[in-house]
Amino acid sequence: MQQTRNYNTISPSARALLLMKAHTTIPFAREAAKLIQDPEPFEPDFSNRQPGFWIRVMHFEARYWSINQLLPDDATNILELSSGFSFRGLALATDRPVYYIDTDLPDLIATKQPLVAALAGPLRGHYELKALNALDTSIFNSIVSGFPAGPLVIVNEGLLMYLGMEEKRQLCREIRDVLAERGGYWITADVYLRRDLPEDEELSRGDTLREFLEQHRVKDNMFESFEEAEAFFASEGLVIDKEFEPDYMSLGSLPHFLASCSPELLQRLRANMSGKMHTTWRLKVSER
Incomplete structure (x- = not known):
């Protein structure tokens, strides 16, 4: 594959996230990482023994597959918002x-x-890229109108935590109006609680995203509880249809995380990480 663009323009955070995903089986992640590193060679470093790195890899691997798990088998019209350097579509x-x-x-x-x-080869379906600020209602509706007739599934991961409360409400209303007209679902992997990983010197090693998340005050835009999140969506006419059921044992990154942890760290994590911090929901329009 020959490079056709200077990928140094990719932001450090987006580059770091893509290189993390290249340590998983997420489709096209490793191939894309090789492209953006060109002419420097890229190979995933599975000898990495930094638990902070691997716990992030596990999270993003699970988050990616959570959307695919909740996609209905018969979904044909799919709109992804704020996809970043994900190649799900x-x-x-x-x-x-x-x-x-x-x-x-x-x-x-x-x-x-x-x-x-x-990266693209022969396609069985239709795939295209379009520029969109998800809060631009006019362009949002214009893109939606370009889909064939039938229900629409809207998906996103890594968007809501960058939006303030009123911006979240605007996005909810846009999506609710579209789903009320066409039918379908909104699958959002952005149901995060306002909690941090435990402060732990061993766990912090290799955690290259912590500084970015703190700098952008991402935690400020998360929910206080899952009950609060459910009530928020309900107030905008959206209800939970199905929740992601994680199977962390199936993650390819799990063995590498376990290999990077001392027995003491695993014990501390079990003691200090009670309850989940994130989930993915498939939402539909309320019938009320």
């Missing part, structure tokens, strides 16, 4: 006759386009 259109529109902000889409061109 390309993978699905390679395997299934879907109509998939993949969106993010204009600069990111411009950088992603040559990556997709280099």
Whole structure:
């Protein structure tokens, strides 16, 4: 694969996230990582023994698959918001006759386009990239109108924690109005609680995202509890249809995380991490 663009324009956080995902079986992640590193060679470092790195890898691997788990088998019209350097749509259109529109902000889409061109092979479905600020109602509705008739599934991961409360409400209303008209679901992997990983010197080793998350005050935009999150969506006419059921034993990154941890760290994590901090919900329009 030949590089056609200077991928140094990719932000450090987006680059770090993609390189993390390259240590998993997430479709196209490793191939894309090799492209953005070119001409420097890239190979995943499975000898890494930093638990902070691997616990993040596990989280993003589980979060990616959570959306796929909740996608209805008969879903054909799929809109992804704020997709970043995820290639879920390309993978699905390679395997299934879907109509998939993949969106993010204009600069990111411009950088992603040559990556997709280099990665794409024969497609069974329709796949395209479009620039969209998810809060631009006019463009949002214009993109939705381009789908074939039938229910629509809207998916996102890594968006709501960058939006304030009123921005979240605006997005909810946009999505609710579309689903009320067309039918379908919203699958959001952004139901996070306002909690931190335990402060632990061993766990912090390799945690390259902690500083970024603190700098952007991401925690401020998370929910206080799952009850609060459910009530928030209900206030905007959306109810939970199904929740992601994690199977961490199936994650390819789990053995590497376990190999990086001392027995003492595992014991501290079991003692200090009571209850989950994140989930993924499939939402539908309330019938009331």
